[in-house]
Amino acid sequence: MSQTILIETNEDLKKIFSLNLNTFVGTDVILRSSAEDTMALLKILPQISLIITRAKIKDDETAVKIHQYLKNEGLETTMIVLGECPQLANQVLCLQEPVSWEILIRQAAQALGVSLQDISHRVKPDYLPVGLHFFRDIQKTPCDVYIRIKKGPHEYQFVKRIHSKDVFDLEAIQKYEEQGLKEFFVSKDYIQYFTTFVTNALVQKLERTDLTLEERILATSHGHEIVRDSINNIGMDSSIVDLADASINSMMKSVKDSPQIAGLLKFLFSNKITYAYQHSHLLALMCHYVLSKQSWYRGEHLQVLSFVSFFSDVTLKSxxxxxxxxxxxxxxxxxxxxxxxxxxxxxxxxxxxxxxxxHADDYIKTVLLQSHGKLDGMGIEDNPGEDLHPLSKVFIISDNFVKILLNPSMPSTKKDILPLLYSRFTNPSYQKIIKALEQKFE
Ligand SMILES: [Fe+2]
Incomplete structure (x- = not known):
């Protein structure tokens, strides 16, 4: 789904605009309140397709500032300005006050390349974006694949780039990546078919027994990325459940015969693996380290903690x-x-x-709910208590270890990380878990 930033100060209009943009244009609306926080977001999400902003917020030239930023960064994001803005009148679309929501969504639909024939029906874009990561483990696609080209200041055109019979390799996809392409597009009628094709191909790869450890970790990271992406955009269907299962099994396999942590870190950092997967993989590995030191350890405990590691931050965006x-x-x-x-x-x-x-049983759900030390899954407990499930405690210590390890502004050696954990998690069972982790490293 495309993403649109909306900056509107009137609370009622904000609700009307965002609801209608989402319903009729099928775009995800991200609310922002100023030019500054919009620019901060664009730094992390430069692929935002559309920005709709008030011309001015109080005395601040919001639209002019954002426009200047886009220009400086070479971003082609379309803007629609609400209200008069003489400085930008010849460069972007400025809608006169009072702005009606019908006009706004018509313009937004045009800017995003969505046909809006009948406003009484929910309109989905004709083409849906598919990240390049969907193409890394396939050599052909079951349908035609398009790229989006800017046709006019507010319009896009879709051009066929990969035909359904074409054969391609990872190198070809990497070339697109190097050229700055973030996503391809697939006709909305084929999107389900396409996703299922990709997930089946990846499940087959993950189930192979001849993959090297590196190939396995890389393929699992792709599985993780596709599962996250799909859950946040279209929800979890049976093909995503299958891919998640295969990825978790594969992650467990690679965690069990993991090399020295230094070598693993080097591999994780040098292969464009997402932070989300680096975190999940290392987290499952730390859980495995702690579990292997417990007298009560059974194989299914690693299964539970790997499942939770895989899904724990699935709804977080950045x-x-x-x-x-x-x-x-x-x-x-x-x-x-x-x-x-x-x-x-x-x-x-x-x-x-x-x-x-x-496949997510109550055991998994309980540990996941308590993954930040709260029984109700809301907030973060700085010094969690003894009332949590024993596996939740293992997860919390492992999670905090990995968060510090992956944070460039925090210590990066076990010798420096462990004292931080000892002083924060003061309850006896947590101290024991930290001790188990320490022994594993000795
Ligand atoms: Fe989390």
Whole structure:
């Protein structure tokens, strides 16, 4: 789904505009309140397709500032300005006040290349974006694949780039990546068919027994990326459940015969693997380290913790949100109220998503719900208590270890990380878990 930034100060209009943009244009609306927080978001998400902004917020030349930023960064994001803006009148579309929502969504639909024949029906875009990562493990596609080209200042055209019979390799996809392409497009009628084709191909690859450890980790990271992407855009269907299962099994396999951590880190950093997967993989590995030192350890415990590691941050949108490990981090991070709220409820939200996965049993859901030390899955407990499930405790210590390890501004050796954990998690069973981790490294 395309993403649109909306900056509107009037609360009623904000609701009307975002609801209608989402319903009729099929775009994901991200609310922003100023030029500054819009630019900050564009730094992380330059692929935003459309920006709709008030010309001015109080005395601030919001639209002019954003326009200048796009120009400086060479971004081609389309803008629609609400209200008069003489400085931009010849360059972007400025809608006169009062702006009606019908006119706004018509213009937004045109800018996003969506046909809006009948406003009484929910209109889906004719072509849906598919990230390049969907193409890394396939050599052909079951349908034609398009790229989007800017036709006019507010219009796009879709041009066929890969025919359904074409054969291609990873190198060809990497070339597109190097040229700055972020996504291809697939006709909406084929999107389900396409996704199922890709997930089947990847499941088959993950189930192969002849993959090297590196090939396995790479393919698993692709599985993770596709599962996250699909859950956040279209939800979890049976092909995504299958891909998640195959990826979790593959992750467990590679965790069990993992090389030395230094070598693993080097591999994870040098292969364009997402932060989300680096975190999940290392987290499952630390859980495995701790579990292997427990007298009560049974194989299914690793299964539960790998499942939770795989899904724990699935609803979080940014690297910055995933790095947060304490309430202090949360308040100090440069996040909007909405992004903060997503962090606070992410454990609970992940459990809700797993309702659609028949393999997520109550055991898994309990540990996931408690993954930040709260029994109700809301917020982060800085010094969690003894009332949590034993596996939740193992998860929490492992998660915090990995968050520190992956944070460039925090210590990166076990010798420096472990004292931080000892001083934060003061309850006896947590101290024992940290000890188990320490022994594993000795
Ligand atoms: Fe989390």
């Amino acid at each position: 690297h910055q949100q995933m790095q947060i490990g304490s309430m202090r981090d949360l308040w100090e991070a440069n996040l909007t109220d909405e992004e903060r709220a997503q962090v606070i409820s992410h454990a609970k939200d992940a459990v809700a998503i797993l309702e659609a996965n028949p």
